[in-house]
Amino acid sequence: MAGDEKRFKAAFDSLHSLAYFAPEVDAALTGIGLRPGRMPYFAGRSAAMGPVGPEVVAATFYNFNPEVVARVIPRAWTLATPEQVLEARFDGVDKALTRLLGDHVKSDEVAEAAELAREASAGCTAEGRPLYAAHAGLGWPGEPHLVLWHALTLLREHRGDGHIAALVLNGLSGVEALVTHVATGLGFTTATAKLTRGWSDEQWAAAEAGLADRGLLDADGALTEEGVAVRDRVETATEAASQAPWRHLGPEKLARLEELGRGLSRRVVEAGAFPEGVFAKRRS
Template identity: 85%
Template sequence: MAGDEKRFKTAFDSLHALVYFVPEVDAALTGVGLRPGRMPYFAGRAAAMGAVGPEVVAATFYNFNPEVVARVIPRAWTLATPEQVLEARLDGVDKALTRLLGEHVKSDDVAEAAELAREAAAGCTGEGRPLYAAHAGLGWPGEPHLVLWHAITLLREYRGDGHIAALVLNGLSGIEALISHHATGRGFVTAAAKLTRGWSDEQWEAAEAGLRDRGLLDDGGALTEEGIAVRDRIEVATESAARGPWNRLGAEKTARLEELCRGLSARVVEAGAYPAGVFTQGRP
């Protein structure tokens, strides 16, 4: 896309990420046996990889506390198989998009966006992209709105895998990625980051101390010059690693897909797909 993080998030990511918020998906996943709480998120997103252990989930999700992951994985796979989870997840997405888009779910805009997004996803490659590759191994749904959701899921996980590679290359652990992103002013507020990613106050303070020792944070918690340079390198690397699908699609089709998805994203947000303020935060 060239596209930066904010453009991707507002035009595309909101059409995928509703899966983590809408009641239809939560009901579908708990309906096949998963326990309410964190389990539907971890199992729902990881199921494409099969019945993997907590180490794999923590590694590929990256900025969650591994201790939190281990509380629900692998137990989730004793309650529902990955295949059951995947089927339930897609069924929940189907119901949610049908509700959120209303009659527009059958529109020409959705059909066109689905076709373009699928073409863009064909420009992704699996090397070094475990979450993308796992989802790319799933069959394509039949309905255009589900094709669109699946294609954007592929684009999102492809971009996310590349982002994690950039974090690793620049020496940031999951919790350090959260803290340094917060320090840019674009990330989660501290309390939300700790709560949603499962880090304790002690773990957070220890990671902050480590970043200060490395010269990336100052005593007030702001990024130093070197810290800013590290975050800038991460963003440049993330964008560079994400170009494949947009190069495949070409500038004209990419602009058209962004236009269509921005309109569809506005529809689902306005229809109440997310709690207030969710899409003000970026990827760590």
């Protein structure tokens, strides 16, 4: 099922990730008092865990510079409660999906995708997955497009928690995970990774030096044979830890969910869900 899971991620990741780019979500979160910039992202994604400190947010988000997290958390909780943040986030997603999908937001395809994604999420388990568990403890929304988005959030955070476990198992810190991911050439550029995750040139260079000392990067910053092997082990472990929802759903329903996801993802991308040049493959 690993290949099926990868295809699912490719089909559906945009439908979840649009929440981090949609102006409606940002407006909803700043509208309740959060400051523009990074605060809506960190508070919006972590609010399900309650008014946690920056250490918890940095640990569960993993590849962000903890110093950057600490600039907005816990201050965010003095401006809006986690409950207010969660309500605003769903309100923003509702408006964003309604804009991007138009009349199709009430279609049979959205309702079917929501039902299948929710069924898949029922196969997830909470042990060792704090960010998934927090979101799984929230109540389900009523509208099918929001059910779909919430189910995709559960599936994405379930996979993300498993990915972090794989990174820890293979001895990669948050910044080292990001550096080695960039070195694969499959996602961020170095400049984008530093900017979006908040790492300074000095911190990045120190991580590269440490990885080179361990034999994972060569003198040009490329992955060595051992570096490639480590990244391969991370991906294999992540896939193995992410299979429960797809086994629960079964191959036929998964194929149908993938088909629906590709169509819906194409709609939101073509409707302008992401700024030009944004590539939604951000896992590290």
